[in-house]
Amino acid sequence: MTLRHFKIFLAVSELESMTAAAERLNMTQPPVSQCIAELEAYYGVALFDRIGRGIRITPVGMELRTYAANILQLAEEAERRLLDAHTGGPLRIGASMTVSSTILPPLLRRYASLYPSTRIDIVVDNTATIVDQLLKTTLDLGIVEGRCDGPAMLRSAICDDELVLVCPPGHEWADSGRIGAERLRGRRFFVREQGSGTREVFEAAMLSRGLSWESAGTVNNPDTIIRLVSAGLGLSFVSRRVVEGAAFSGMVSVIEVEDLRIVRRFNLVRHRDKRVTPAMAKLMELVSPAQDAASR
Numbered sequence: 001m002t003l004r005h006f007k008i009f010l011a012v013s014e015l016e017s018m019t020a021a022a023e024r025l026n027m028t029q030p031p032v033s034q035c036i037a038e039l040e041a042y043y044g045v046a047l048f049d050r051i052g053r054g055i056r057i058t059p060v061g062m063e064l065r066t067y068a069a070n071i072l073q074l075a076e077e078a079e080r081r082l083l084d085a086h087t088g089g090p091l092r093i094g095a096s097m098t099v100s101s102t103i104l105p106p107l108l109r110r111y112a113s114l115y116p117s118t119r120i121d122i123v124v125d126n127t128a129t130i131v132d133q134l135l136k137t138t139l140d141l142g143i144v145e146g147r148c149d150g151p152a153m154l155r156s157a158i159c160d161d162e163l164v165l166v167c168p169p170g171h172e173w174a175d176s177g178r179i180g181a182e183r184l185r186g187r188r189f190f191v192r193e194q195g196s197g198t199r200e201v202f203e204a205a206m207l208s209r210g211l212s213w214e215s216a217g218t219v220n221n222p223d224t225i226i227r228l229v230s231a232g233l234g235l236s237f238v239s240r241r242v243v244e245g246a247a248f249s250g251m252v253s254v255i256e257v258e259d260l261r262i263v264r265r266f267n268l269v270r271h272r273d274k275r276v277t278p279a280m281a282k283l284m285e286l287v288s289p290a291q292d293a294a295s296r
Helices: 003-015 018-024 029-043 059-087 097-101 104-114 127-135 197-208 222-230 240-248 278-287
Strands: 048-051 054-057 091-095 120-124 141-144 153-167 188-191 214-218 236-239 253-257 262-271
Touching: 003 018, 003 029, 003 059, 018 029, 054 059, 091 097, 091 127, 091 278, 097 104, 097 120, 097 197, 097 222, 097 240, 104 120, 104 278, 127 141, 127 153, 127 262, 141 278, 153 197, 153 222, 153 240, 153 278, 188 197, 188 222, 188 236, 197 236, 197 262, 222 236, 222 240, 236 240, 240 253, 262 278
Parallel strands: 091 120, 091 141, 188 214
Antiparallel strands: 048 054, 141 262, 153 236, 153 253, 153 262
């Protein structure tokens, strides 16, 4: 039996008239009568009693009406869900910590204003975790600042971001605001957790200059790191975008390191084999007009 059979049966059962059901469904009366006959033959039961020129639904017909109504409701819900997926969302997007506190809010605000019917699900974690979820396809897109190499990943650049050295306002470097990289040797730094793009590029930059350093602590939140630095408990390299407000208020001082500039790139990343949904394509258009390039 088809959904068409159940749709016609419901109309007949509600109106208790083949003719009235045909009018509601914009059909002629013979196909409606044939449909009811097919249902009764298929199940081997009488769904309606014929009384004179009228009909009355039988107890068995009442049972079928309940099931038919539920079946049609589920079919309509499935159709709406698939149409929603085709035209919009949901969009499952992951962002690393720094991205989530800087470029993500205005980006998603713009996206929501353009496509208000699309539901957005957001996951915030470090780069390694976001990439892992992309590989498992539990996320559609990610915006990260760390490495996302591998043959399964596609990426496109969004913008560059600079890591800057921060110290407490009363620190010995605060007045000059500028030092040479060698003065970083042996200093204590707050760093992000393993898997963080910020930690990755900091460690690589220090290693490239042969600069040893000590850990003042591992912290997975950039704002907490800024507060710890402000309290005089250590130094750190953090995103210039993240620290702007704290530097402006005098909470910390930003120090230029003359011969050590640390710049990383925010990338939009996705799984190579993940089908691009309309919701994904719309976000990709906002942040990356060029075609995705394979990881280099």
